[in-house]
Amino acid sequence: MSNASAGSTPLSLIPVPGGPKLWLLRHGETEWSLSGQYTGLTDLALTGVGEDQARSARAALSDTAFDLVLTSPLRRARRTAELAGFPDAEVEPNAVEWDYGDYEGINSAVVRAENPGYLIWDSGVPNGEAIAQVSARADAIVDRVRAPLPDGSRAANVLLVAHGHFLRILTARWLGLEAGQGRHFVLGTAKVCTLGWDKLTPAVEQWGL
Template structure:
């Protein structure tokens, strides 16, 4: 791969559960008014950038963010869905830790949910599509899945996504420096 091949990541705007720290995967919450406002603000940051491929998670919070940011025709792909938390859906990390001390999504199982390897397999397909598309790919998705996606772009194991904090309604850019996959911008 060469310079010019980039993967732009956009985390969806704020929802009720993202602001309260509740793990949200399959629960299809709408954006809060401030999440919608932030998504509209993304449009100016993405305007004038040519994308070969625009993808979005199937969850309405990601699709709505894409729409408000100026990409209503983004291709929906299950590969960008958030990490499935299984029995921990809707719970905060603090709540989970009352029964599983020290639990993190990065190192411990989520009963009935996905493993890091499961999420990485989906993200690897997105990386392959982005690299094959050439130019720039834009992906609208979620906090944990985008962090795994970044780790996989960089050739790292999925659990290294824990090193990459990602706030709502932010833009991050992955690319290359010569032949090495790099982070060009993060959480801006």
């Protein structure tokens, strides 16, 4: 079978039957992500390594034409978007990280040492955001991505730059799973994922590039 002609439409630009693809980019390394501290709404900068990671993510995204690029308002995400090649990304307030309440800045190993059975997915965080609230924010973004654009057209590709726990919950919700099933989607700093479709079924197309 011969290859497609050089003038054919790239596959990444052909809308799939189910709707748009949502590309995810987690922000680069921060001091707290490196140390394992819960980092919710604390507005940390990227480390030097984190900035390099963000630049490296550009290679996985540069061949795709995005109809919409969104970023969390927190500067670690906005800086990642900028270094990955999207300085004009639109701030999406719903894309902030989980508010960890009393666990903000606490090393997760310390929490588990005090309570060996602790899992944030089941136990939540004291005086912070309930997982159902995080899920509702994720649902709002999923609805936005799947809705028509202001001109009535539909996006083929949307990029969202945000945070580890939030993107894992959003992935679960994209698939129609309960938010707590985000526990199964481990996501490293500055990794790229694509949520799309298997015909009409929401699916993970690639994970953690």
